[in-house]
Amino acid sequence: MFEMSARARAIMAALSAAFLATAACSGGKGGSSHAASVTQPVKGGPIEAGVIPAKGTPSYNFLRDLANGLEKDYPGTKMTLTFANTEARPGLEQRWRSGKGPDLDYGMFDGTNPNLQDWANDDFLVDLTPYLKQQNPQTGKPWLDSFSPTAQPFMKNKDGKYYAVPTEASLTVLFYNAKIFKDHDIKPPATWDELLTAVDQLKAAGVDPIAVTGLFEPYMGMWSDYLFLRSVGYAKTRAALSDCTGKLDDPGFADGLTKLQQLRDKGAFLKGFQGTDFTAAQASFFQGKAGMILMGSWLVSEMKKSIPPDFQLGAIGFPSLPGGHGDQTALMGGEQLVSLNAKSDVIPLAIEWLKRLTSKQTQTARAKEIGEVSAVNDVGAPPEMPGMDKVMKSASTMVPRYYGIPDSKTKDAVYPEIAKLFFGKSDAQQTLNNLKSNLSRVCGN
The missing domain is CATH 3.40.190.10 (Periplasmic binding protein-like II)
Structure with missing residues (x-):
């Protein structure tokens, strides 16, 4: 106890x-x-x-x-x-x-x-x-x-x-295994190209690059959410995906989905992720089976009993997309x-x-x-999360994660399509077409 x-x-x-x-x-x-x-x-x-x-x-x-x-x-x-x-x-x-x-x-x-x-x-x-x-x-x-x-x-x-x-x-951030990165001379990725390089290096080292669950759609959606934030921007994305006041006509939506397909096609995700629940996926990361995981800062407190005492955790913001029309340093969270x-x-x-x-x-x-991140002024980041202070200070703003989708009438129209893209059941263009069709039906526009 x-x-x-x-x-x-x-x-x-x-x-x-x-x-x-x-x-x-x-x-x-x-x-x-x-x-x-x-x-x-x-x-x-x-x-x-x-x-x-x-x-x-x-x-x-x-x-x-x-x-x-x-x-x-x-x-x-x-x-x-x-x-x-x-x-x-x-x-x-x-x-x-x-x-x-x-x-x-x-x-x-x-x-x-x-x-x-x-x-x-x-x-x-x-x-x-x-x-x-x-x-x-x-x-x-x-x-x-x-x-x-x-x-x-x-x-x-x-x-x-x-x-x-x-x-x-x-705060939704990209956690990484700092020891694996150091041992294999892998640079924590600040840009999308650096992320793709890190994926290749981790695979060469025999480590699955990214831990993710295939049994909880919003956690897969964290990847598309951040890609849209960088390539399109928060306001436009929320208007289209949650508020039913916009459409998916910005080319950044196609670009974000294409980048997500890049990761899938590289084999970047945890082997067997399709049938892995989120607790097992998180445990795989802390067991050294995966090099990175995009997750909320509750990860540390939630998995505290399962984290090896010598585990070296790193945290960085989601990589930027040079040329993207969204906010490149905004932090998603809640x-x-x-x-x-x-x-x-x-x-x-x-x-x-x-x-x-x-x-x-x-x-x-x-x-x-406990390892909780505080919303109260002058409370430092948890000692188990080195780098979190830097992530928070470098963020231009914090925007709500999920764009309000889980509480919107669009909740069954968005993340199931992202899951299909993860699973290889559709490609980026098919995903975009399906999203447009679903949202038009649900939103009536």
Whole structure:
């Protein structure tokens, strides 16, 4: 079982004392229908919070320790941590629709995705703006200012109000096995041509170049997503693939698909990837069977127990496409956003949980102990991810991964076609034609 280090426990103890003091002296005026709660004292009570990690994982145990601290500091508190990821979402959303959602939950809001704003617009969520504008006695600045500028658009609705806070960032980057690259004098690829060279060198060394799963279409779609970002640009791609306000007439779409076919035809992907699930694909990378993997930064925390202690991990941004018409340094990613149920009976206690969870102290401990990337200012990258700081600093901007496709009516029109291209069932031009046909049918344009 995962146990926090003595340093992390000391951080938690200090955090508990600091926030007890903060809760005692915080106040102010709010502008939402829940403004009365802004000045209410924090009292203990039963509280349920959705969490992303599964029970028994290091990430879950970290949160359980944090919850135990809340229970200790506020007598009468009993905190339930409910798995709120992947297969749990349909059941949780049914609870929300019936008025019985958890006090805190993920996946309820995203300011960059119009498909995830209905819960806020329909008054299911607490407007967090009054709380975020409160001065934090520890810093002398509003709570909102603790979050990075790249994270804040994800928190904010089009009406200017905030309905979620990020508990961790997930950045989609190209991870590579630094030892294999060093041993075989392979340069981490900064451009597409350098990526193709690295593929050839890895194959010559007897290593599958790229780990990928063939059983989860959006993970295969990460490759086409980034290629379109570089060759076309985010706005045009999103308009065509998700929002149904554009078309695939930019030549960059054909170019991106052609480059993806290049990788396939070179045999760049993990042998047997078609039947390999994402956990096995990630394990293959850490076992040295593949040299690279394009994945979210959750890779390290998710696979922490399976990473050999001597594994040398490197991280770089997705290669640029010289001559491409998109943004060559933009970073795809997202924020894990948690929202507060407007029907909660323990709003002040829930706010206290959010403040503890997103404090610099907690976020620093999570980065060091778990390997999570933080959306909070002045929290360093996890030590297991050398190069991540450089990736973040060199990025011109961060744009939402997947272009909102999984939450759009186009969800069954896009990634299945990308999978066919990966599997060799279609070539680049056929894929483009199929995408055009599917999107025309779904979007009605």
